[in-house]
Every structure is written in structure tokens, then in C-alpha cells.
Amino acid sequence: MGGLLAFMWVLEIFDQSTGGSLxxxxxxxxxxxxxxxxFTAPLLHGGFEHLLGNTMPFAVLGFIVALGGFARWLGASLIIVIVSGLSAWLLTPANTIVLGASGLIMGWLTYIIARGAFDRRPLPIVVGLAVLLLYGGMLWGVFPSQAGISWQAHLGGAIGGVIAASRIHRRST
Structure with missing residues (x-):
């Protein structure tokens, strides 16, 4: 997670130094x-303030998802990025460019919460509840609220996180 964050910061430094070329x-x-x-939008941000706002939840939630192993982290992240990106692409007004990792972050949030329900083991349930208590307020981001913030990507990310949890952690009964 540290390497990905460092990469995003390097990209934003370059982007700012070239007048937003990325x-x-x-x-x-x-x-x-x-x-x-x-696939590139989650790595890019609309300025340092935007990236700074995403840095801590990206690190914490991404790390929690990564504790399940690289393959699960990668699979969940890909599902979330695709669903979030398609939602932003389809639901955002035309002539708009969507940037940022918040759709992925929202997806990791719902993935962690939903994974306990699909996995049915005590530790994932407890972790999911703890994450819900700490970061649950972010879920309001799936509703239109503020201009310039992509609720469409947030909504898609949230849906993608649940889909990823159901695909990766569903137990056969």
C-alpha cells in the first residue's frame, strides 16, 4: 500500500508540475x-488536497483488504475498479472527467463490511463491524451531495465491494 501511495503522490507531483497533463x-x-x-483514474487526483483526503483511508482500508492475501486484494480491487469506473462512466454527465481513488476506497470499505457476512467467520465479522464504526460515515458519499465529488464512482465502488465479497468469500452451504 505504501508503494502504491508513493506512486500516486509522484504522479500528482508530476501532474501539478505540468499543469494537469495527466x-x-x-x-x-x-x-x-x-x-x-x-484503470488509470484511481491513480490520479484533482490536486494535492484531493490526494491528501484519500491517502489515509486508502492506506488503512487497502491494508486491511491486503491482509487477506495478494490474490484476494487484487481480485477485489479489480472488481471494484471496474464496477466503480463503469458507474462513473455511465452515470456522470457527459463532458466530465472523473479522477481519484475514492471509488476504490468506498469499495474496499463495503468489501470489508460484507466479507464477514459472506465468510461467516468471527474475525472478519468483528473487523467488518469495527471498520463500519470507524469509516461508516463515508457511506453517505454514495448520495449526491457536493459538486465536484463523484457520488457515481462512490456508489459503483460500494456495489463493487459487495460483489467482490460475494464472489471471493461466498461459502457453499
Missing amino acids: DQYGIHARELDGLPEI
Whole structure:
């Protein structure tokens, strides 16, 4: 997680020093040629304040997900990035560029919470409840609230996190 965060900070330093040249690699809503940016948008931010606001939850929630192993972290992250990105691409007004890791962060949040329900073991349930208590207020981000904040990516991330938990942790009965 530290390496990914360092990479995002290096990207933002470069982006700021070049007048926002990397922002073009964000999700271009409703443009077919903007779909590949679903995978680059979570690494890019709209300034240092935006990145700073995402840094701590990215580190904490990403680390908790990574404790389950690299394969689970990667699988969950890919599902979340795709669902969040597609939601942002489809639901955001045209001529908008969506940047930031908050859709992924929201997905990790719901993944951690939902994983206990699908896994049915005590530790994931307790961890999920603790994360809900500490970060549950973030869930309000799935509703439209403030201009410039992509509730669409947040909503997609939240849905992606539940899908990832159900796919990765569903027990056969």
C-alpha cells in the first residue's frame, strides 16, 4: 500500500508540475474512448488536497483488504475498479472527467463490511463491524451531495465491494 501511495503522490507531483497533463487519463464520462481510463483514474487526483483526503483511508482500508492475501486484494480491487469506473462512466454527465481513488476506497470499505457476512467467520465479522464504526460515515458519499465529488464512482465502488465479497468469500452451504 505504501508503494502504491508513493506512486500516486509522484504522479500528482508530476501532474501539478505540468499543469494537469495527466488529468486527461481520467474517466471521460460517456465517451467510448474514455473506457480504458477506468484503470488509470484511481491513480490520479484533482490536486494535492484531493490526494491528501484519500491517502489515509486508502492506506488503512487497502491494508486491511491486503491482509487477506495478494490474490484476494487484487481480485477485489479489480472488481471494484471496474464496477466503480463503469458507474462513473455511465452515470456522470457527459463532458466530465472523473479522477481519484475514492471509488476504490468506498469499495474496499463495503468489501470489508460484507466479507464477514459472506465468510461467516468471527474475525472478519468483528473487523467488518469495527471498520463500519470507524469509516461508516463515508457511506453517505454514495448520495449526491457536493459538486465536484463523484457520488457515481462512490456508489459503483460500494456495489463493487459487495460483489467482490460475494464472489471471493461466498461459502457453499
